[in-house]
Amino acid sequence: MVTYSDSIKKVYIELTQNCNLNCRSCFRSNWERTPVDMPEDVFSRIVGDEIRGDTLVVGGVGEPTAHPRFIEYSKRLNHDNMELTSNAFKWDDETIQTMITHYKKVTVSVDGLPDSFFAARGFEFDVMTGNVRRLIEARKAAGKQTPVINAMLVLSKDNFDDVKALLPVLKKAGFARLIVSNLLPQTEEDKSKIIYTPYLDTELRKSVHRWYPAASAAGIPMKIPMTKFSAEHRCAFVENEAIFITAQGNLAPCYRFAHDGQEFVFERKKKIRAAYFGNILENTLTELWNRDDYIDFRYRNFASRYPSCVDCDYIECCEYLSSSEADCRANEPSCADCLWCRELIECP
8 A cells, every 4th residue: 555654755835824925816815814924932942853855845824035034944954856836027236146055946937028017926026936047147147047037827727829929038037847727716716717628628638738739839848737627636735645734833735725715616616624733842743654544545535535516416516525625535635626737727
């Protein structure tokens, strides 16, 4: 039996749930609580645990560089392969030097051409690309090849038509790669903006597949998500042996179960309940990783021992669909409606 009980290979650390922006599609848009920064006691326990995973990703729901101790904490993490996700809104010189010294990869949110970008992010596209160029110039001055800078785009009806023209713009700005994820709507306003479908849309697939030669011509590799729901279950978090540590120190198995919230699955509203397997203040990461309930959760997920809600005959009347807390096979929590598992939603 595969249990993944021997190692943790990827660790996501949520330094903060606060942000210097208020993007309309953000997971925080439907929160009912006040976001927090990771406090010293939680951070010290993480550092003291001597994380041995292959990769450490500083990211989460908030903007990591907005943490008042981002620079200090980056130095103290002292991991050989650190990655950062950022909106590239406010990067001062010290923040940029910290990236060059401590990070191997930086993934920047890029949600379309200037008009679409401003509508989604609330600040000018040129500010973002200008900061990326500053990082590249500082990297060159330091004689380094890292951090590699990737772009991340959340695809919706608002920016679908931007993608092809955006590719050479990103290449010129210095991005190494474009990663595209589909929108997972958080609000009533966004629920009809998805471009993916429950079943095959031949014309949509043809349109998306035209991006590949455009990406090759622009000289920028591109990762594109599925355009339709897939019956195959594949959780990248479980297969990559990843964990997510929230700002409060809670251990979640993935982004989706890191916080209470809501999502719209093909316009159907679903309540998401956070699922935690302990807290770093109470146990070591190894102890939390080897909890029986967490091993069982990972195995059930890896073996696809849960139902598939989207293509179920009882979708019109099932009582389990309103929440992620449980499903009809008594799995708690349930991954049965997860669009990450169907490769529609991507993470950096």
